[in-house]
Amino acid sequence: MVGNNRVRVDTSRLRQAAGGMDELGDKAKDIVTTLKNAIQAQGNPWGHDDYGDKFVKGDKGYAKSEENLLAGGDNMVDSAGRFSKGMSDAAAKMDDMDAR
Structure with missing residues (x-):
């Protein structure tokens, strides 16, 4: 009450x-x-042999981790x-309520 x-x-x-908060979102977007650009510039350096495939593929592999990291970054930017x-x-809205 x-x-x-x-x-x-x-x-x-x-x-x-x-x-x-908007500035923070802009900085996060830049990061x-x-x-993303740095990762893309590297291409796909792993996964071209048995050892590389084990590192990259699967639910806990590098590719899935990369995907989750980038999605988390995008979500953080959107949230900001x-x-x-x-x-x-x-x-x-508060200013409008006070003006009445």
């Missing part, structure tokens, strides 16, 4: 935090893109963007 307690939000600081938008939208 909240009673007469009020929630106070400094929307300018919330927008500032949203901008910081993931650099990683969604958090930033949510923070900005919340600030706008």
Whole structure:
């Protein structure tokens, strides 16, 4: 039960935090893109013999680990963007409520 307690939000600081989250997302995107480009530039150095196939293939092999790592990076970038938008939208809604 909240009673007469009020929630106070400094929307300018919330927008500032949203901008910081957006910058973080941009930096993460640059890192993931650099990683993808570096991996792609290497081609497929493993998997051309029995030993290499054992290293690369399977659920715990290099190829699956690489796929999971890159997907995780993409998810992190998307999440940062969604958090930033949510923070900005919340600030706008709060300002709109105060203006009424």
